[in-house]
Amino acid sequence: MVDGVTIYMNTKHTKALIDKYAFMRPDPADRWVFGFMCGDGWFGIIDKACAEIARELEHTFAYFHVDQIKEKFGSLRVYYSGGTEKIAAIVDDLESTANRTCEICGRPGYNKDMFVLCDGHHQQLAAGKMFENVLEELWSNDAI
Numbered sequence: 001m002v003d004g005v006t007i008y009m010n011t012k013h014t015k016a017l018i019d020k021y022a023f024m025r026p027d028p029a030d031r032w033v034f035g036f037m038c039g040d041g042w043f044g045i046i047d048k049a050c051a052e053i054a055r056e057l058e059h060t061f062a063y064f065h066v067d068q069i070k071e072k073f074g075s076l077r078v079y080y081s082g083g084t085e086k087i088a089a090i091v092d093d094l095e096s097t098a099n100r101t102c103e104i105c106g107r108p109g110y111n112k113d114m115f116v117l118c119d120g121h122h123q124q125l126a127a128g129k130m131f132e133n134v135l136e137e138l139w140s141n142d143a144i
């Protein structure tokens with residue numbers, strides 16, 4: 001999510017979503033086999049939306065598959081195939097919740113300069129420290 005750098009959800013969170021929800025698993029033909037292109041602060045809200053979608057799928061025979069998840073200009077974009085009206089509403093809710101959720105830590109946030117961050121992370125971004133901070137988080141999460 002840092003300008004000029006694509007941030008990926010860490011391995012632990014990515015694996016948690018893929019293990020829990022079949023519709024989140026990459027199709028070998030999909031382009032996002034590299035992972036979810038957004039920060040870990042959105043893991044919680046994505047997980048919650050996935051749980052609601054899984055409940056909806058239990059009651060229908062609808063086909064549903066997430067093709068790609070990415071952050072663009074501070075907005076969460078979910079690209080998917082199939083689904084139902086209810087699933088479309090769940091995804092819309094998720095995307096608008098992301099507009100109020102810090103992409104780094106998941107605390108309440110707001111969009112400024114095309115990044116949805118909490119006050120603390122907006123300050124770090126303004127101070128030019130975000131890049132180091134994010135890289136540090138990525139390294140520490142994936143090193144385990």
Ligand SMILES: [Zn+2]
Binds near residue numbers: 103104106120
């Ligand atoms: Zn934050």
